[in-house]
Amino acid sequence: MTTAELLADDPIWLILIKVVGIFAFLVVMTLFMINWERKVVARMQQRPGPNRVGPNGWLQSLADGLKLAFKEDIRPVLADKWVFFLAPVISCIPAFVAFSVIPIGGEVSIFGERTALQLVDLPVGVLVVLACSSVGVYGIVLSGWASGSPYPLLGALRSAAQVISYEIAMGLSIVGVVMFSHSMSTSDIVKAQGNLWFVVLLFPSFAIYVISMVGETNRAPFDLPEAESELVGGFHTEYSSLKFALFFLAEYVNMVTVSALASTLFLGGYQTPFGLGSLWSGFDNGWFGLVWFVAKTLFFLFVFIWLRGTLPRMRYDQFMRLGWKVLVPISLVWIVAVALVRALNNSGEFSQQQFLIILGVVLGVLVLLSLLLPDRKVEEDPNAVPITGGGFPVPPLDLEVPKAPTRRTPVVANLPKEPVAVTASKEASDGDV
């Protein structure tokens, strides 16, 4: 009985339980993840991190969330009213919907009803995740555009360009997996990894997926849309209170979703790792699958934190170059190579597993070697600023101070005469803003 058939006769009450359960799981994971991230990054930076609220500080993010709800909700005068209002909703919904296709456990029985621990199993499962992440971009772009402020607009454009650029690499890395599982349904992909995980078989795909999932979720070292030193807070600069909380929630739910998809596609999803199933058959129980699944997902979430604690932020042109000029061609070549290997294997000449693993190693060595290639030689510029022995550039001695540009006169556009509840005396005492 396939998972899809198993899920098809779910009664409504069971579907509702699963929906609420997955929703709660994602919210709890978000709260946990924020705290965990702060704690782990703190450990990496030799400081204690949050340790006041609740046992060992584990309720800190819950307290922060409650605090956000009681903060002032601000809509700037230049903002587009309805789009500003709807953008957090648009970015929040697909984040949750994307997770529903992920198989989080094996076959179980809930109140006597046989079912699988998965909300839906669609023949196009993987595409649903990709589609949802594309729709999530709308929330980002619209929020930046509707804020009526330059920083959010630039942040939103950067963010959108980044997400769509890395989505191509991500989609291409999944093609290899689909070629082996003969199906885009997520549960079939998990079942196809019964003998050997795809991380071994398709290591280049795995590497490309992991890199692009970090780019896709705008996380460090690819968190350019939120580069504080350049763009303040990125697309949600003008948002406050619960609207900001929704963006934050969507970002973390997206992280959980891509991590869950990574463990589904490459680490065998809910399956028992390292042949432990032969030790005790209870490990293969459907509910135990939930434990394995969460453990694998937490591994990827840890990788997110680890990267953030380790790597500096990339420059935007470097980042786009990595996406378009490195990841895309490598995945295209890899797809053709995988197709070739499968065709050769079907003609019965090679063992494709050996072949693919060798190919993966060769490709990895090639990539490593390419990192050792010297950069292109840059022409000496005679007018360049000389660099002293200390390595710091110093201005030339005959430096001319450039003329100061004329100051732009501010134009106050469409401001209402008197904003809502302003007290004239307060404004006067604060000085003219």
Place this chain on the structure above:
Amino acid sequence: MLQPYLPLVFMFLLAGAFALFSVTAAPYIGPRRYNRAKLDAYECGIEPSPAPIVGGGRMPVAYYLTAMLFILFDIEMVFLYPFAVSADKLGLFGLVEIALFVATVGFAYAYVWRRGGLDWN
């Protein structure tokens, strides 16, 4: 036929209800103490730049190019999926076809690269 998609609709409704409730409730739960500076565009405390962004605002054209390239490659990616699902059934024919397809796209890709469409300055 669309019955398998029903749970997705439930999830959509729950997430939508939660999000809509949050954005609607936000102004009523929190305090409301506005002043002019608070309602201005946030630019680290300086006077906001004069050009209104909404409507007459302009943005760098490079982003449009990225969007167009994305559509191109996204469609290519979507074409690869049906091939991947039935790669074994198609056999050698499928292999030759997909190699030709990737070569065609690769040609366009090389052209864009050569014309500097992938550079970011």
